[in-house]
Amino acid sequence: MARKVEKRALTFEEVGGDVNRYWKRIVISDEERAELPGGKGWSYIDTEVCGALTINAGSFEMAPGAGSGSSALHSHSQEEFSYILAGKGWIAVEDEIHHFQAGDFVFVPAFARHGWMNDGEEPLRVLFFRPIKPEPSGDGVFDLRRFTIMERDS
Numbered sequence: 001m002a003r004k005v006e007k008r009a010l011t012f013e014e015v016g017g018d019v020n021r022y023w024k025r026i027v028i029s030d031e032e033r034a035e036l037p038g039g040k041g042w043s044y045i046d047t048e049v050c051g052a053l054t055i056n057a058g059s060f061e062m063a064p065g066a067g068s069g070s071s072a073l074h075s076h077s078q079e080e081f082s083y084i085l086a087g088k089g090w091i092a093v094e095d096e097i098h099h100f101q102a103g104d105f106v107f108v109p110a111f112a113r114h115g116w117m118n119d120g121e122e123p124l125r126v127l128f129f130r131p132i133k134p135e136p137s138g139d140g141v142f143d144l145r146r147f148t149i150m151e152r153d154s
Contacts, residue, residue: 087124
């Protein structure tokens with residue numbers, strides 16, 4: 001028997017300024033690049049940086065031979081798409097290894113444990129996109145693989 005999830009109340013705060021112009025910035029310069037573990041790249045381009053409401057993005061660069069590989073996997077509650085700008089390598093997703101090269105897209109499912117590896121001879125440059133992580137509340141973020149999403153009657 002399916003378990004029902006209780007509804008949660010939402011609170012809203014009025015935003016100041018022109019609500020038709022919610023964004024903060026349009027161009028984020030390469031000079032604003034921040035150091036990230038395993039190489040250099042941008043930290044997330046998200047609400048705080050540009051005012052995005054639903055998606056964040058970023059890039060990372062890994063030197064040849066760098067990466068977490070399959071030994072230090074991480075996961076997050078959002079799906080992620082990455083585009084390989086330059087280089088080649090592989091990504092471990094759960095217990096599988098998937099090879100990629102420049103021009104490929106890489107999909108990481110929500111909650112899937114994964115790690116990147118540059119096994120090429122040039123820097124690996126990756127551009128990624130994923131939904132903005134919802135603020136945790138109550139019991140936290142749900143693993144949606146455990147639920148069936150159903151439409152409500154209006």
